[in-house]
Amino acid sequence: MDLHFGKARPTSAERRAIDEVLGPPESGWVGGRRRPEIDGRFARGGHEARSRRHLLLPAFHAAQARAGFISEGALTYICQRLTVPPAEAYGVASFYAMFSLTKRAPHVAHVCDDVVCRLKGAEEICERLEEYLGPSGSANTREGATWLRSPCLGLCEQAPAALVTRAGEKPLEAGMGAATADRVLEALRDAGPDDETLEDPPPVALPQFGDPELRLLARIGHVDPESLDDYRAHGGYEALRRAVELGPEGVIREVVDSKLVGRGGAAFPTGRKWEAVARAPVRPHYLVCNADESEPGTFKDRVLMEEDPFAVIESMTIAGFATGCERGYLYVRGEYPLAARRLSLAIASARARGLLGHDVLGLGFAFDVELRRGAGAYICGEETALFNSVEGFRGEPRNKPPFPVVSGLFGKPTVINNVETLVNVPSIVLEAGPKYAQTGTAQSTGTKLFCVSGNVARPGLYEVPFGETLARLLERAGGVPGGRKLQAVLLGGAAGGFVAPGEIHAPLTFEGLRAIGASLGSGVVVVFDDTADLRDTILRIAAFFRDESCGQCVPCRVGTVRQEEALHRLARGKAIGSAETEARLLEELAQVMRDASICGLGQTASGAVLTAMKKFNLFSNGGHR
């Protein structure tokens, strides 16, 4: 490689933290101490060295967790260790919102100001923090603490939410539900709450707790998420045994018969995906569990991972067994520290018991899981962007085709499934596909998790069979509280669309929602009462897409900016031409983004905005309410 390094060096603390992830350097050529007699005679590099690039993100996490930012010295050292040109590594690090390449305070509060938290007073928290710590993102190294506005942290049922990170010798990251400015400030203080207090998980909001109908959520709240034995005592790993009895073809047959479709939003038949990879002649095959749950309003995968992590690992093992993958990558969004901790623990326990490794349970197949953490990039939930992110590149989506089943992670045939999709697999294997397919409707089988948040009495995670109406789901959640009336529901998140009160009797199925121009997406149900300012919501959504667009393709990079600008003009009553011409412009932008963006982000970036404008007549009075 043609590598040119600057003179910056890491601190010894940074070096130790990075070595913790990468192991000690093998020679002076890769950042170790120069040993002229040995290094002057031999060096290894080439394929082996370049094949370690996928460790770039873990190394960045280590450096940032130690120093609070990725210093030039740390970046240089990581590049030496992994044979990556520093300019490229800089491009990767700067892609992610959670990494800082400039010095900043070691204690950081990421305060969610996204759709749901705004309904619950996020702006008031932000105002208070600004008073104490200065504006969002100020370096504030003197105070030792700073704060940042953040897109959805996936704690919507506990909104408003924050995520506190403390860099140092013993780094700490913890989500905070029901956040207040005082609690955030307390958590940022040096002598603030100790690690354990801060890391104490908030109680799970599972309004259906105890309901015998629950399938995906059956164990949640009952099982100790940190105990493999407890998981097995609750029926864990029975499905893996059964899967091995069925054999790979048998498992795939059951999954095909179950008519299971992907729960990440695209609703692609899971069995067909598995078949394609199982048949692919190119080896190795990879399994990827997409746990980069970043759609605003979504928290279902977080709950599954935090409360039933072994189920995720067992499901991945079955998928790997069925599709001939010996390695699975579990990509968890960076904002989920508790999920990452519990999954790591689960992986380690499963390995220790021979449930992962080169000969799983002595049953003659190899499978292991590697956990990867994102670092704040919505786009990495797009499957090909996620591959690039794991491989150590900027998380920019690839053109399709080739599809992942042909050329996915590391260019190999890859099964990529969402967490919720995978955790359906054990029950499919245990009860057989046709039986599973009896739940739900003919085209939408099984149960679905819904993330209900906003202005409802009982926000939380709900599991209902496909086919139940939105109205019934809202009823389960206790409806709009405080005598208020329902104004709107955002279904499917920022990439989804708004539903008017008159439409809530539509059944929650893929086909039923298509009829009212909405989509199930990732199962987001954000409820707005009649006091909510929908214009504020769509401005936030427009800002979200502008911020999260990776910038790779023009329609999305430019379109998301133009969309936000037009909405701001409408909101300020400063339309160019008339409100109608602006509306036409927004339609046109939406069309271009849908037709010409290379990935789903651009293609869906205008859905919520347009449905809101169509259904709610938001700017008819010149924008002033």
Next chain:
Amino acid sequence: MFGAGGGTSSYQEMEEADVIVLWGSNARETHPIFFHHVLQGIRNGAELYVVDPRRTGSAQWADAWLGIDVGSDIALANAVGREIIAAGLHNRTFIDRATTGFDAYRAKVESYTLEFAERATGVPREHIRELAHAYARADRAQICWTLGITEHHNATDNVVALINLALLTGHVGRYGSGLNPLRGQNNVQGGGDMGAIPNKYPGFQDVEDPAVRAKFEKAWGVSLPHEYGWHLSQMYEAMDRGELTTVYAIGENPCQSEADQHRAVRLMSNLEHLVVQDIFLTKTAQLAHVVLPAAASWSESEGTVTNSERRVQRVRKAMEPPAGARTDIEILCDLARKMGRDWGHPTAEEVWDELRSLSPMHAGMSYERLEAYNGIQWPCYDESHPGEKFLHARLWEEPVRGPRAPFSAVDFEPPVDELDEEYPIRLTTGRRLDSYNTGVQTGGYESPLRRGESLDLSPEDVRRLGLEEGERVRVSSRRGSVVAPVRIDGTLRPGLAFMTLHFPDEVATNLLTIDATDPRSGTAEFKATAIRIDRIATDGAENAAIAQGVGTQSA
């Protein structure tokens, strides 16, 4: 190889090889176009091994780099050969059928144990073993080399030692396997092909072969010498003896490009008559009695060039030469006319067609076909012949057509310019990406990469000598001395220094180099010079004691 001097493989084969060994070549910087094919090969999964004293840009791409002592190539090659035989990885079928001299070779390399090679080259034995096994086990393996192999007093032996490895493993004469010397200019290959060497007529036809000579005498209507001519080093010796008094140099700057520059300038200055034909007024041209301004052969005249994969390609005239400059053909024909031979006013194509009528390996390459096929790789015997992607396929025919390929047992001899207490540091020379040789062709252009000449030293040597980056020091060899600024270069180990000859006007590196010359190729040992480094005190007096105790022994 085996008679005709050219790489056996085509570039495309680099892209499809399993193992590529760059031996004494920093192709990343010095053959960047060729290296693109290597990179494609790497991308396709090829393993790259680089043998070079320095960890060059090429070595940084390698799966493994072996940092040998300068000039210890034969020790390494013979040990690799011995290890291949000892491990039973030699290709017995190929050896039996297509080669001669294997037993003598085996006997010769017997003493080149891994232990011996480790001492001679400095490279730990396990890595030598790894190279041997990787090369021998590969289905398709390439060895490519450049001046790191040929700029030595035993250059031919070095080349032979590498050829032996290909014969041992059958890595020649097959698609994807081969032996490739990389040529330094777009047309070095073409120069040799056209007979601009003292022992061959065009198409590598031997000067001392009476039938060949008769053919050329008949075609040209003159009588031709019965014996080989002089190569460059022999010419210098002849100048020294007073036997050579007139030189006609075409497109060459020997005053700055040759080793032991003091001597080169002295000899050239003493000539009775020196004619230089060039597109620039070079240092050599400045000494000339007559300068003939030439048109640039890559833009101002028609013709052909031949690259390292033996591909003959058309060169087309794009612009008129500056006033007074003329094409080489015009100048030569005018000169002939003055000497009483009227060659007419041939076009480049007419000259090429005459060549085709005399050189069988070019016979099928009409201008029309060269254009149609984007160049053709020799040999191309007639107009229905597509040219050859790779050479020596005959060695794999049953029975082998033509003579078998001989093993040549050779011994390791260290460089002539030995290190001792007075000259303890090994200087090796080479090129950098942005500059070419003496800078005649590149010095006139700006380059953001260019930083002028320097004495590159390992950080350890710089520290030990108490020097600072940028400090100007005196660099002396047994032949001369120059002053150059110090540059710290982490790709060097203690005891090893590096300089280029790109800036002869600033730092005449070739004042230092030795003209110990390989008797067969005529190439001097530019790669191995023993030097000392003396600090220049601020008042101009020199501190001569500084370099003592530094060098490989004490490192």
